[in-house]
Amino acid sequence: MKRTLAQETIKKVGQEVLLKGWVESRRDHGKIIFFDLRDRTGIIQAVTDQKINIGGEDVVEVSGKIASRPKGMINQKIPTGTVELQVSKIKILAKANPLPLPIDNDGYNIDEEVRLKYRYLDLRRKRLSKNIRLRSKFVDLCRQYLFSHDFVEIETPLLTKSTPEGSRDFVVPSRLQPGKFYALPQSPQQYKQLLMVAGFERYFQIARCLRDEDLRADRGFEHTQIDMEMSFVSREDVMAIAEGMFTRVFENLDAKILKKPFPIFTYRKALDKFGSDKFDLRADLEKKEKIMAFAWVVDFPFFKKDKDGKWTYTHNPFSDPVPADKEKLLKGEIASIKTTQYDLVCNGYEVGGGSIRSTDPKILSKVFEVIGHKPEAIKAKFGHMLEAFQYGVPPHGGIAPGIDRLLMVYLQEQALKEVVAFPTASSGLTSVMEAPSEISPEQLKELHLKLTI
Numbered sequence: 001m002k003r004t005l006a007q008e009t010i011k012k013v014g015q016e017v018l019l020k021g022w023v024e025s026r027r028d029h030g031k032i033i034f035f036d037l038r039d040r041t042g043i044i045q046a047v048t049d050q051k052i053n054i055g056g057e058d059v060v061e062v063s064g065k066i067a068s069r070p071k072g073m074i075n076q077k078i079p080t081g082t083v084e085l086q087v088s089k090i091k092i093l094a095k096a097n098p099l100p101l102p103i104d105n106d107g108y109n110i111d112e113e114v115r116l117k118y119r120y121l122d123l124r125r126k127r128l129s130k131n132i133r134l135r136s137k138f139v140d141l142c143r144q145y146l147f148s149h150d151f152v153e154i155e156t157p158l159l160t161k162s163t164p165e166g167s168r169d170f171v172v173p174s175r176l177q178p179g180k181f182y183a184l185p186q187s188p189q190q191y192k193q194l195l196m197v198a199g200f201e202r203y204f205q206i207a208r209c210l211r212d213e214d215l216r217a218d219r220g221f222e223h224t225q226i227d228m229e230m231s232f233v234s235r236e237d238v239m240a241i242a243e244g245m246f247t248r249v250f251e252n253l254d255a256k257i258l259k260k261p262f263p264i265f266t267y268r269k270a271l272d273k274f275g276s277d278k279f280d281l282r283a284d285l286e287k288k289e290k291i292m293a294f295a296w297v298v299d300f301p302f303f304k305k306d307k308d309g310k311w312t313y314t315h316n317p318f319s320d321p322v323p324a325d326k327e328k329l330l331k332g333e334i335a336s337i338k339t340t341q342y343d344l345v346c347n348g349y350e351v352g353g354g355s356i357r358s359t360d361p362k363i364l365s366k367v368f369e370v371i372g373h374k375p376e377a378i379k380a381k382f383g384h385m386l387e388a389f390q391y392g393v394p395p396h397g398g399i400a401p402g403i404d405r406l407l408m409v410y411l412q413e414q415a416l417k418e419v420v421a422f423p424t425a426s427s428g429l430t431s432v433m434e435a436p437s438e439i440s441p442e443q444l445k446e447l448h449l450k451l452t453i
């Protein structure tokens with residue numbers, strides 16, 4: 001017999017069906033046993049007077065008849081609350097040991113360590129299962145929007161070269177080239193710009209970015225961004241595409257967008273008005289509802305002094321200064337130069353940023369010089385970009401909204417790990433598999449590595 005899903009049972013009253021799934025909350029009422037059968041679509045109550053040896057989370061195959069529940073027994077809280085499965089046969093496909101953590105609550109109060117060690121069970125929790133499915137739906141809607149606007153989805157390498165995105169790199173030793181290392185991408189920034197040189201004009205990627213930073217509730221080692229780049233655009237064009245996408249996607253997901261079009265603040269104005277460039281435009285009462293208060297922040301300073309008093313960039317060294325400030329850069333008037341960077345904020349978080357890029361090798365080299373690179377180092381690190389820009393580079397710009405943060409905000413969660421299937425713990429340990437871990441002496445030798453600890 002073909003499998004019926006829990007959700008389909010309401011249309012099958014009187015029919016013999018076969019269901020498969022997990023046993024949830026068994027309730028013994030004298031001679032009668034009730035349990036809920038859970039599959040990917042939800043639960044249905046099953047009832048039997050057989051003496052069955054099933055326990056919570058066993059995987060079973062159950063056949064029987066779908067019957068309407070008597071009036072007083074209807075459960076309005078679940079979509080299948082008007083029916084039940086009268087079991088005729090039950091087969092256990094896999095027994096389950098008692099679970100090491102409860103999964104019938106929201107899970108917020110359970111130790112992170114336990115939740116991540118048994119993440120595959122934690123994910124059975126209704127809240128998390130819903131979050132992860134929602135994430136998939138969200139990505140699907142973004143893809144639909146981007147494809148309908150002529151974007152091409154292109155993958156870029158994971159084993160690559162260090163790119164200055166402002167963080168520490170994760171590095172991978174090379175076996176074939178002793179003493180040399182790949183860096184995992186902090187973002188596909190350089191590749192997406194090279195794709196513009198290659199003529200794709202509209203690129204996107206659901207891109208994994210890796211940054212070796214200290215972990216916080218709203219920052220992980222890995223994050224996923226909708227990485228985009230477009231040719232022949234102004235900053236307003238890029239902002240309009242991102243704004244159009246999120247308006248369409250979140251309205252489709254039944255969220256309310258507080259202000260349309262998204263208000264635009266200069267960095268100065270944001271600091272004056274809110275004391276921060278990651279502000280929340282919602283009134284207190286609105287914080288309880290599904291409201292997304294998007295806003296743009298523009299006109300950031302290009303450079304700032306780091307803790308040692310040296311110039312560094314505030315956002316992205318590949319950005320173009322605003323047109324009026326290009327001369328200042330070439331003349332070395334660093335302090336007052338503004339970047340074409342635009343940040344997207346929502347409900348108090350920075351959820352993405354991007355810029356129009358500098359395609360003039362003179363400007364780009366000057367930026368690297370200001371942030372302390374010697375000419376030889378600029379050539380070694382970024383020579384490929386400067387060279388690529390000599391073969392017909394279109395003006396271009398892009399943006400990279402972060403999926404994890406956006407979903408955390410939309411789902412009103414307080415931590416990224418609530419919207420990521422297998423997150424890294426705050427200690428840096430991965431879910432379930434406990435990396436980082438040691439490697440064998442043979443592997444070390446093969447990689448030409450010696451440990452000094």
Ligand code: ASP
Pocket residue numbers: 165186187188189209228316353354355398399400
């Ligand atoms: N590469 C930038 C980042 O990852 C985003 C961009 O400018 O497109 O933050």
